[in-house]
Amino acid sequence: MPNIKPVSDLRNYNEVLRDVAEGEPVFLTKNGRGKYVLIDLADYEKNQATMKLMAQLVEGEKAGREKGWLSLNEVEKSLGL
Known part of the structure; x- marks a missing residue:
């Protein structure tokens, strides 16, 4: 199941980064639409x-x-x- 969060959650980026794992990107939305992806290095x-x-x-x-x-x-x- 994709991990989708609003970009506003980056205010507390440590929690967002904890959800990023190899093979499990975090998709960030802006104004309800997909905008960014955080992936493991x-x-x-x-x-x-x-x-x-x-x-x-x-x-x-x-x-x-x-x-x-x-x-x-x-x-x-x-x-x-």
Whole structure:
């Protein structure tokens, strides 16, 4: 169940921060609408790493389409296997 609180609860931010845990973000609302999310630092770092990996995969796919794909033997040879 999502943990949703009004942004005005940040006046007592220690209580709000106690509710933030890995895998359990706290969603803050402003004027009754979703506005902010507080997440655990480990979750943030995982999200950043995932976005970076996804961007690199998109670049790799684009390069494969433009320059051609490598065979398994070519990959192993380039890696020295």
